[in-house]
Amino acid sequence: MTIQENVSLASKNTFGLNVSARYFFEANSLKDVFFILKHSTFKAHPHFLLGGGSNILFINNFKGLVIKINIKGFDIIQKEKNHILIRIGGGENWHETVLKCLEKNYGGIENLSLIPGTVGAAPIQNIGAYGVELKDVFHSLEAVEIATGKLKTFQKEDCRFGYRNSFFKQAGKGKYILTSVTLRLTHEEHSIHASYGAIQNVLKEADITTPTIRDISNAVIQIRQSKLPDPKVLGNGGSFFKNPVISQEQFDILQKKFPNIVSYPQPNAQVKVPAGWLIEQAGWKGRRLGDAGCHEKQALVLVNHGNASGDEIWDLAQKIRESVNKKFSILLEPEINIVG
Numbered sequence: 001m002t003i004q005e006n007v008s009l010a011s012k013n014t015f016g017l018n019v020s021a022r023y024f025f026e027a028n029s030l031k032d033v034f035f036i037l038k039h040s041t042f043k044a045h046p047h048f049l050l051g052g053g054s055n056i057l058f059i060n061n062f063k064g065l066v067i068k069i070n071i072k073g074f075d076i077i078q079k080e081k082n083h084i085l086i087r088i089g090g091g092e093n094w095h096e097t098v099l100k101c102l103e104k105n106y107g108g109i110e111n112l113s114l115i116p117g118t119v120g121a122a123p124i125q126n127i128g129a130y131g132v133e134l135k136d137v138f139h140s141l142e143a144v145e146i147a148t149g150k151l152k153t154f155q156k157e158d159c160r161f162g163y164r165n166s167f168f169k170q171a172g173k174g175k176y177i178l179t180s181v182t183l184r185l186t187h188e189e190h191s192i193h194a195s196y197g198a199i200q201n202v203l204k205e206a207d208i209t210t211p212t213i214r215d216i217s218n219a220v221i222q223i224r225q226s227k228l229p230d231p232k233v234l235g236n237g238g239s240f241f242k243n244p245v246i247s248q249e250q251f252d253i254l255q256k257k258f259p260n261i262v263s264y265p266q267p268n269a270q271v272k273v274p275a276g277w278l279i280e281q282a283g284w285k286g287r288r289l290g291d292a293g294c295h296e297k298q299a300l301v302l303v304n305h306g307n308a309s310g311d312e313i314w315d316l317a318q319k320i321r322e323s324v325n326k327k328f329s330i331l332l333e334p335e336i337n338i339v340g
Helices: 030-038 040-044 094-103 197-205 213-227 248-257 275-281 310-328
Strands: 004-008 020-027 047-050 056-058 062-069 074-079 083-089 138-145 150-155 176-186 235-239 245-247 264-266 270-272 292-294 301-304 337-339
Touching: 020 030, 030 040, 030 138, 030 176, 056 310, 062 176, 094 213, 197 213, 245 248, 248 270, 275 310, 292 310, 301 310
Parallel strands: 020 062, 047 062, 056 337
Antiparallel strands: 004 020, 074 083, 083 176, 138 150, 138 176, 235 301, 245 270, 264 270, 292 301
């Protein structure tokens, strides 16, 4: 259990930003978590919990303590007729977990293939893609309360899941260290979610009429790889902005002015408008300011072309927000966590 000093985070954030942490500690177990919470370094400095390094934008060097959560584990804790409960360590890679579940014929998270990050970060964000959200398969999680050092269990209702949102991004933000997540997956009769047009197109091209969970995963991977940059090749943090949800009344006004506006109906007379479409229509797709840029294939993704700083990427994001708001009267909300 060693606390390191002045550690580079360049390889630990998917934007590839050349930033560092004044102090750095890797927690490989619950024992490590309990240890660092009692340590004087933790008590004397601000701290930041680091998972896979995606969905994060470091504006500057972090002057406090960065705690890297690296707790592993993949354990079956209960098996029912068609469902199985699996407890997964918070430090496990999310996509590798999806692939492991597919190998064992466990269904429910195949639509969430290739989403970057760790298992512990997944419920904080309530990650989602192609018609499925984490909350759909979530059972419970364990987290250490920072103030008391006690391990607590959160059931689904405790997490207050919303669109890319949860209790851990609101009232519980910065108060807990998530150490494990338990998912309720199917192991025999699977529910196939293939309603999204992009998935249907890929399945049709492959002449697949009765897709398996593996087919769905492969289709999602193909779609994501075709339009999203690999962070190992081009630094990025994934989707930078949330897809805004607006009222039906506001949407009707916009549709009169922009007849081709893309939309997805939501409950309670609301409409989801793709942020990528808004950004592209505002003229930002493929543009760059120095080494900070808007990806040429997916406007929702901001990228580091080599030597951009966090400040430069954030400045680009602000310009995009102002431009979209001016054109559509919609203020985009960052999905990325801004640190610094």
